[in-house]
Amino acid sequence: MTRVAEIMTEDPVTIQPSQxxxxxxxxxxxxxxxxxxxxxxxxxxxxxxxxxxxxxxxxPILLHETWYDNFLLEHIEVGSCMTSNPTTLSPxxxxxxxxxxxxxxxxGGIPIVRGDVLVGIITxxxxxxxxIELLEAE
Numbered sequence: 001m002t003r004v005a006e007i008m009t010e011d012p013v014t015i016q017p018s019q020x021x022x023x024x025x026x027x028x029x030x031x032x033x034x035x036x037x038x039x040x041x042x043x044x045x046x047x048x049x050x051x052x053x054x055x056x057x058x059x060p061i062l063l064h065e066t067w068y069d070n071f072l073l074e075h076i077e078v079g080s081c082m083t084s085n086p087t088t089l090s091p092x093x094x095x096x097x098x099x100x101x102x103x104x105x106x107x108g109g110i111p112i113v114r115g116d117v118l119v120g121i122i123t124x125x126x127x128x129x130x131x132i133e134l135l136e137a138e
Contacts, residue, residue: 004098005091007130008112008120014039017046017079024078025053037111037118038082044111044118046082056081088113091120095130098122 015024015036024036028050038046056076088111089098098110102124109123 002095002130003091004089004093004095004112004122005120007095007126008091008122009126010120012037012111012118012121014118015048015078016040017077017082019078020074021048021053021056021076021078021081022073024048025050025073028053035109035121035123036078037121038078039118043116044086044088044113046079046084047086047109047111048078048082049108052081052083086111089122090114095122095127099127102127 013027013031013033013036015027015038017038017040027036028034034051035047035049037044038048057073087101087105087107089101091112091114093112101110102108109121111118112120112122
């Protein structure tokens with residue numbers, strides 16, 4: 001049995017719910033991630049994804065100007081578009097459980113917590129990297 005702790009990304013980049021979605025987008029682009037755990041006072045309170053950002057800033061039925069986009073990016077808080085109380089796992093969980101949850105809920109990552117304190121994140125990429133290692137070892 002491989003535990004989540006063995007393949008998760010430890011100490012992931014996080015954002016606070018009061019920070020702007022512009023900041024979240026910049027962090028995602030800089031680190032090439034698609035999701036950020038949202039932490040407040042050391043505790044996990046949500047998760048925000050690149051898809052959440054697109055939904056918050058783009059409406060296919062509204063036309064708007066660049067200044068308006070910039071306004072939205074700096075004035076909409078992450079807390080208004082994050083998923084609160086996301087699915088989480090313990091570092092001791094089996095990676096099979098993580099894979100089954102991601103597949104059944106159609107999510108790309110799961111925050112890993114000890115209590116409600118974030119200790120890592122496991123993503124599809126982590127699972128695929130582990131699978132590649134196993135297959136190459138055969």
